[in-house]
Amino acid sequence: MQIVKEELQFEESLKQRLQFICEFSKVAPTFINGSIRKIEKTNLSYVEPHKVKIKNTTFLVFNYSSDVYINNLSKKIKLSELEEYLKNI
Numbered sequence: 646m647q648i649v650k651e652e653l654q655f656e657e658s659l660k661q662r663l664q665f666i667c668e669f670s671k672v673a674p675t676f677i678n679g680s681i682r683k684i685e686k687t688n689l690s691y692v693e694p695h696k697v698k699i700k701n702t703t704f705l706v707f708n709y710s711s712d713v714y715i716n717n718l719s720k721k722i723k724l725s726e727l728e729e730y731l732k733n734i
Contacts, residue, residue, distance in 0.1 A: 646684060646685070647684070648682055648683070650680050650681070650682050651681045651683070653692075653693075655676060655678060656708040659709075663676075663697055663727075666727050666728050666731070669728060670728055672700055674697050674698065674699050675697070675699075676695070677697075677698070678695055679692065679694045679707075692707070694714070695708070700731070700734055702715065703715075703716055704716075704727075705718065711724050712724065713727050
């Protein structure tokens with residue numbers, strides 16, 4: 646069994662929105678590209694979300710989504726609520 650990893654690039658408008666929110670909140674983000682992991686000769690694949698590290702908290706984001714996940718996929722907020730969330734951490 647062989648696993649193939651393909652790196653995904655941030656959608657440019659999503660990255661710009663995140664940078665703008667962080668700039669307005671006076672925090673510095675670290676962006677880590679997500680990836681697609683596929684098992685060869687099967688139809689199984691996993692989309693690893695992009696990661697944005699802000700103030701020791703990892704936020705998970707997907708291209709073309711308006712949701713931001715906090716630390717894992719069980720807790721999410723809207724991208725429009727991120728600024729308010731950053732003020733409280």
